[in-house]
Amino acid sequence: MNFYSLNKQAPKVSFKDAVIKGIAPDKGLYFPESIEPLPASFFEGIEDLSHHEIAFNAIHQFVSDDIPNGKLKEILADVLDFDFPIVQLEENVATLELFHGPTMAFKDVGARFMANCLGYFSEGTTTEVTVLVATSGDTGGAVANGFLGVEGVKVVILYPSGKVSDIQERQLTTLAQNISALEVEGTFDDCQNMVKTAFLDEKLLRAMQLTSANSINVARWLPQLFYFLFAYKAAKSQGKEIVFAVPSGNFGNICAGLVAQKLGMPVKHFVAATNVNDTVPEFMKTREYLPKPSTPTISNAMDVGDPSNFIRIRHLFHDDFEALSKTLSSYTFTDSETKEAMKAIYRNSNYIADPHGAVGYLGLKKYQESHPNTYGIFLETAHPVKFLAVVEETIAEKLAIPQQIQQVMGKEKKSIKIATYEELKEFLLDS
Numbered sequence: 001m002n003f004y005s006l007n008k009q010a011p012k013v014s015f016k017d018a019v020i021k022g023i024a025p026d027k028g029l030y031f032p033e034s035i036e037p038l039p040a041s042f043f044e045g046i047e048d049l050s051h052h053e054i055a056f057n058a059i060h061q062f063v064s065d066d067i068p069n070g071k072l073k074e075i076l077a078d079v080l081d082f083d084f085p086i087v088q089l090e091e092n093v094a095t096l097e098l099f100h101g102p103t104m105a106f107k108d109v110g111a112r113f114m115a116n117c118l119g120y121f122s123e124g125t126t127t128e129v130t131v132l133v134a135t136s137g138d139t140g141g142a143v144a145n146g147f148l149g150v151e152g153v154k155v156v157i158l159y160p161s162g163k164v165s166d167i168q169e170r171q172l173t174t175l176a177q178n179i180s181a182l183e184v185e186g187t188f189d190d191c192q193n194m195v196k197t198a199f200l201d202e203k204l205l206r207a208m209q210l211t212s213a214n215s216i217n218v219a220r221w222l223p224q225l226f227y228f229l230f231a232y233k234a235a236k237s238q239g240k241e242i243v244f245a246v247p248s249g250n251f252g253n254i255c256a257g258l259v260a261q262k263l264g265m266p267v268k269h270f271v272a273a274t275n276v277n278d279t280v281p282e283f284m285k286t287r288e289y290l291p292k293p294s295t296p297t298i299s300n301a302m303d304v305g306d307p308s309n310f311i312r313i314r315h316l317f318h319d320d321f322e323a324l325s326k327t328l329s330s331y332t333f334t335d336s337e338t339k340e341a342m343k344a345i346y347r348n349s350n351y352i353a354d355p356h357g358a359v360g361y362l363g364l365k366k367y368q369e370s371h372p373n374t375y376g377i378f379l380e381t382a383h384p385v386k387f388l389a390v391v392e393e394t395i396a397e398k399l400a401i402p403q404q405i406q407q408v409m410g411k412e413k414k415s416i417k418i419a420t421y422e423e424l425k426e427f428l429l430d431s
């Protein structure tokens, strides 16, 4: 399958080239030329399919011949070697736990899939690829873990100094090998702007093959649609209309859910829940898209003022606002509402939600006020232990530390401090 640039000023490319380039030369996001619905029999018989089979059927049309079927199956088996359980909390309210991977955030699947694809594409070539990525928290750890030791690929991660949690920071600064962590004096937006500037820098682009591992990369974005299919498989027997509530920052995850719907997955509605970074909830109210600087919150992986994947969502609906608003609602919540939700979930269901999941829960409950008879699934995008301080303080309990996290807690942080784009450029050219 070919992918075109949403800016329409660049040639179409194969899956392979879309993954290697990350973003089109006209700075547009790549988008698949077609999304062919899966046969009705796929959804009718989904209970009998394994996660690996579901994933292969769903992703195959996008990858097409760029990766042979046998290799693609191998990659999927490697990527999906952990569970995606659904936990029912209340009548008609369940959570889909996406945090059982190596870095305990949902980004593990996309990051591992992309790392495997890039590793496969660079076999037998001599040009090294440099993956440049900005993180507001979880992307960095997932990308570092996914790409660790992949031959022919170097990874450079930019993160805002003092604005990620201690565990998040350790996950991205303690691996070494082919992974470098740059600690930026500034905000996540500053990190993202430096990355964007690098992708426009002709001198840099001539000197190295740069790609991005943010969810703009199709190999990070598309595999996220698996979650929704896995959840559908598990929730189908409820016999109710299904609603997904997705805690959203860059809107890659929810956009992948909407692709699953285009593939034919029967689902009634999607709720994009955000923290106070409310650019999309405002858009859904006013029809005006007004990006703004991001505001720090306790759900820091969603502190995004200009969500890069929202343009893909608009495109999926042919920029038809009416059609989009029939499928998508979007609500915004403050940190104090989020903490109240964490307390309520703990009190009522004896379940510990992380701040991101709690925002998803709030979005679901708000939608269900007017649609009570739906079966709602909110996505738990990170393990609560990744936000240890705020979770322990909010629910007044100590958390047990899982083994994946204990492993990084004792390791020494290694980062390089930078403050300007020039310093980033120097680092890239010298390394």
Ligand SMILES: *Cc1c(COP(=O)(O)O)cnc(C)c1O
Binding pocket: 105, 106, 107, 137, 138, 139, 215, 247, 248, 249, 250, 251, 252, 253, 254, 301, 302, 356, 381, 382
């Ligand atoms: C990245 C992230 C999100 C936001 O996902 P998007 O695809 O950027 O909308 C939500 N929760 C957690 C824990 C994350 O790491």
